[in-house]
Amino acid sequence: MITGIVAALPEEISTLTRQKIGRGCCTFIAPGIVLARSGAGPNNAKVAAERLVDRGAKRLISWGCAGALNETLKPGDLTLVATLVSGQMETIDIQSPWLSETRRILSGLKPHISGCLAESKTIVSLTEDKKKLRRQTQACVLDMESIAIAQIARQHNVPFLAIRAIADPVDMSLPQTVIQALNSEGDVVLSRLLSYLARHPSELTRLVKLGRHFNAAQKTLKLAARYLDAFTR
Numbered sequence: 153m154i155t156g157i158v159a160a161l162p163e164e165i166s167t168l169t170r171q172k173i174g175r176g177c178c179t180f181i182a183p184g185i186v187l188a189r190s191g192a193g194p195n196n197a198k199v200a201a202e203r204l205v206d207r208g209a210k211r212l213i214s215w216g217c218a219g220a221l222n223e224t225l226k227p228g229d230l231t232l233v234a235t236l237v238s239g240q241m242e243t244i245d246i247q248s249p250w251l252s253e254t255r256r257i258l259s260g261l262k263p264h265i266s267g268c269l270a271e272s273k274t275i276v277s278l279t280e281d282k283k284k285l286r287r288q289t290q291a292c293v294l295d296m297e298s299i300a301i302a303q304i305a306r307q308h309n310v311p312f313l314a315i316r317a318i319a320d321p322v323d324m325s326l327p328q329t330v331i332q333a334l335n336s337e338g339d340v341v342l343s344r345l346l347s348y349l350a351r352h353p354s355e356l357t358r359l360v361k362l363g364r365h366f367n368a369a370q371k372t373l374k375l376a377a378r379y380l381d382a383f384t385r
Contacts, residue, residue: 155185155384156209158200158301160192160338163366164216167373168380175337178203185384190297192338194273197297201304211250211312211384212305214298217369218269218316219276221286221294228368229318230261230376235268236314237289238299243268246302250311254383258376267292269314271299275334277326286322293318296338315376317369320362327358 156178159165165173169181178188178200186207190200201212218231225231232255234247255265270291276282285294298314305312320326329352333345349355 156204194300217319227365317372319369
């Protein structure tokens with residue numbers, strides 16, 4: 153059985169393989185496992201998920217980093233929730249034997265399994281906006297891609313998992329340096345980042361802090377990837 157994995161960013165791809173995958177492309181990284189780099193956002197994720205199904209995927213995984221919506225989740229925490237909620241407040245239940253088995257396999261990483269994952273079509277950068285989304289949805293975590301992938305999985309009647317590691321805690325607003333450096337596909341443009349940072353050097357401390365948080369999320373994803381064969385066989 154072929155398992156398709158969608159990751160938005162090259163930094164998330166690198167937790168699964170050393171192969172370089174272009175945005176919008178997919179490739180087999182192991183027998184029965186095909187990985188797509190979608191680019192950020194729900195539209196890109198939907199296209200990537202459809203491409204994986206076309207390549208024969210019978211199960212789909214949303215893989216990567218996420219933002220926390222409550223104070224209990226810290227950078228590097230793994231989440232494996234069973235419920236997703238869209239921006240239109242549509243709820244998708246993804247409970248399945250596959251999810252239960254994956255939770256068991258990854259139990260050593262102490263995944264957060266309660267609550268739900270909320271969709272955001274754009275980056276939620278401010279703490280107050282994260283808390284507002286929490287009040288609206290009762291979600292504990294958010295990302296931009298999982299709902300779109302889950303909807304494709306439901307459309308094709310295939311199982312779905314969202315395996316996400318926390319990169320930014322709820323009490324941290326993202327540095328404007330990062331927001332200003334992003335292009336339309338959600339990739340950081342280094343020249344933009346350096347230019348903005350040169351004009352706003354006080355942002356450096358927060359940028360370094362975010363880097364540490366992102367590294368913690370990457371480390372957790374790399375640990376989870378060690379069990380990839382076990383929960384995709």
